[in-house]
Amino acid sequence: MSILSKLGETLVCLKAGRVTLPYPAEAKPLPEKFRGRPIFDATKCIGCAGCANNCPAREILVYDVCQEIRILKYLGRHCAYCGRCADVCPEKAITMSQEFENGTNQIGDIQQRLELFMSTCQRCGRCFKEPSVLEQLKMKGYRFDDLENERWIFRSQATLKGEPAVDDLKIELD
């Protein structure tokens, strides 16, 4: 009896066929709307920090090291891959890629860091990225510059040389 039931079981198993995916050999195609790691495009980003404001995980840090340079840092540690940064970006500089195989032995491997050159508005003193819709603001009087010689002045003394790669854990603890 028991042998018969075992045989029956075998039959059922054979009928079911094979479900195991041959993953490491060949990957299953990803669904179309799959959201993997966000990838930042430095040539499109205008440094508006909208992504940093909208990120629920506060994963994107934006800070100005000096008047003209803005650093945008994506840490990738607690990113939820929600895509809100890509949604809100006015320049579509963030794409949710299809990369998901991000296993690594160093958490710093998934971070991205953009160093953006910002022009300075002479009226308000804030920075803005130069090739953008704000290009028109490059009229004289809106920048700190050497009007006589038609040259721009780099106001700050700060340089980026020797700045260590900022440890993300330290930032998180701040």
Added chain:
Amino acid sequence: MLKNLCQKMFGRSLWVYHANSGGCNGCDIEVLNALTPYYDVERFGIKLVGSPRHADVMLCQGPAMRSTAQALKRAYDAMPAPKLVFAIGSCACGGGLWFDSYSVIGPVEKIIPVSYYIPGCPPRPEAIIYGVAVALGLVDKKTAPVAFKELELPIPQYHPGDLRGEGELVVYEKAEKV
């Protein structure tokens, strides 16, 4: 070095212990999915065990919470050496979305040393298998830090410190026309 150690010590099979210290259960489901016939990691000798004392690898999900950190530490201490810890999911890697809430201590590496990270919320079962394969030295990791740097500023730099002269005539040292 870690890779060599892994290959030597865990050459035949990995027994994994699955510890959730406060995640939302999303990662647990993905880990269990990796163990189902669909992904069938037992092909590679990876087996789920119920006690940390039998395990080579601890799969951590969820951040270290105030209430579970001690238990997590005890489970880690109970594992026989050599041991590996995998942080699976954004919670374990970085504390998750609520990394700064009062009950969350932070990433599990604040409590126990983590050897491999698999980010994702939750990571796909493929991503978990890939991370394990990276640890075993079967594949190379695909990620590398990306940094974009404006090496040449689009404007000539004139530091106010280079200003020479007084009154009407003020010129820059090292001046160059655009």
